[in-house]
Amino acid sequence: MYNVFSVPKEIIQGDNALEYLASLEGKKASIVTGGSSMRRFGFLDEATKELEKAGMEVQIIDGVEPDPSIETCINGGKKMAEFNPDWIIALGGGSAMDAAKIMWVFYEYPDYDFYELVKFNFPKLRTKAKLIGIPSTSGTASEITAFSVITDVENDIKYPLVSPDLIPDVAILDNRIPSKMPAKITAQTGMDVMTHAIEAFVSTNANDFTDPYAIRAVEIVFEYLQKAVENPDDLDVRAKMHTASTIAGMAFSNVSLGIVHSMAHKIGGIFHLTHGEANAIMLPYIIQYNKKSTDKYKELEERLGIENIEKAIWELNKKIGIAESIKAGKNTIIEEDAFVKVLDTMSKNAFEDACTLTNPRETSPEDIKKIYKCAYYGEKVDF
Template sequence: MTYSIFSVPNKIIHGDGAMDFLSTLDGDRAVIVTGGNSMKRGGFLDDAKAFLEKAGLEVEIIDGVEPDPSLKTCLAGGKKMEEFGPQWIIALGGGSAMDAAKLMWVFYEHPGYDFQKLANFDNPPLGDKAKMICIPSTSGTASEITAFSVITDTEAEIKYPLVHPDFVPYAALLDAKIPATMPPRITAQTGMDVMTHAVEAYVSTNADDYTDPLAIRAIRLVFGYLKKAFDKGDDMEARVKMHDASTLAGMAFSNCSLGIVHSMAHKIGGIFHLTHGEANAIMLPYVIDYNRKETNRYDELEKILGIDDIAEEIRKLNASVGLTASIQEGQNTVIKEEDFLAHLDVMAENAFKDACTLTNPRQTSPEDIKKIYECAYYGKKVDF
């Protein structure tokens, strides 16, 4: 019998004022890794810096992390950390900032480490020089709670899902005031990322009695509160519930992994920059229809939730928050048919090789994944 490990951050600080925790840290230096200007405009970057300085830490800011964090950005950030020498790495922002901070941490503690070793899960130990704290600005990726980081090699046009047990942060700080600033479109995309995490965790071949309750609760919360958060951004009850759902789903999938929805989203996102949450939202119903031919886990989930067809309910939820039923219809990222077809074989092959494919409930192939991509692009029924 093979044993399993259930791992979450040492501390999860949640609720109004969670960022105050930064003022309790010991050390000399801290670096804040963040993305664009949203954290600065909202005052959250200044707040984080002020709390760290209150603790007596010198603070350096590494900003400008792009939406799909690149290997180049992470190498540069690791070099800056090496020069500054922080004891704390504070990731403030969406999944991109948190994912980038994790890889920067590797290059800080192990300068010159071969990225391809990480891509093949040959992981060096972390924590000798610094600890990480994550403060998510979106209710979606759950990178604040997970052992995952998704990094794009822009030259190869491939998104790599990295998995390292030491990526699980020392602490996650969850304050719903921060994601309450998200506009509706991003609320929808990140919210459906949560749904995909939870559903894929529930049907994962590594799911167990520790991960199932977390996945189920996250699914209930998304069905109950995503539309409310989308319709009324200042509905703080909805924002808190979606932030909780994101973290709960993250606790589940970080410990049992995911499936081919994520494999496929990683690869189409790496080439076409289709937003990860939107790619998941579109493809999730198609993959459910494909997978359920070899698992009864969706049937179990429908009984628990009191619904007839979870794929159909997800399609309805997508439509209610402005997400299209097919890739071809996409308005936020337009992918021309000729471009899609030109990259289809490579995407399918690379998705099949993705780490998330290993725990998909139906054994698959590049040929099947290609067919699912086609169904999701054209809006055709999956019947194979």
């Protein structure tokens, strides 16, 4: 058994990091983005101009939905095949970057079976293009990871897809871009960072290469997330959260995650509960569950100088506007009848999620069902 530590070849960080695009070599670039925010705030135009300075023709593929679908990825790949780019530029939130990664697969392999990707059977990429990730949120870290999360709309399932080939060639962290995030999105994506870092630290694959990144990311989130929510124009604070997101990604991309993400993927796929908020709500309950099988939470508490990490997370959630339970959530209302109706299926699917494999406590669909209920009703996990 051996470990592999992989990150992008280059990480470009700073207040005007988009300028790096002007230094690229190539003839064509496809920019993949989501809704209208990157256009509205001028970053799409800025990225286009920098690429044009490099002598490139630019294609825009926009309209990626919050939970990118298989169809979106296949269609994006077809558009790229018509244009034939040398570079794929993913600009936006995690959804845009996740979609760009799988569009890339279908650009280079138009007839590839998506469900082979679900089985982690990826073809060799970079036969036609290279990938750059430019995040607009400080959360998913998709600009630096081997992960992509794609939704099977017909079956209401989010699939985490993993391959070392999906790690972008370049990550560009321009601190100006996340400064446009609304407070609610800042809070939700910030707690996604927290979850990435903690799950990486307690992963069964955790090691001395990844632990320092995970610990530092947790420290930064505890110190700066509330400040970022309350003072959105403070670029120094934004830079800290942007850094935390990326270094948490450096950890979890190499050692994977746990059942917080497994469960968030499945409840998000059915009820469209925002991924970061799903993580934030369920994280303390799953810590209670996992504490019976690992001392690493205790180690983290000692390093942070706190007595109880799940209590500290609940307190931070409250300060930034995230509910203590799923039922109490105001941003996405999940009615009890609807929740109970899909609980068995959701629990089974979460158990089968790839992230479950590295959870520090061996689990089961039955245990996951109990945790979902505790997180829904706000009850202590004591089994």
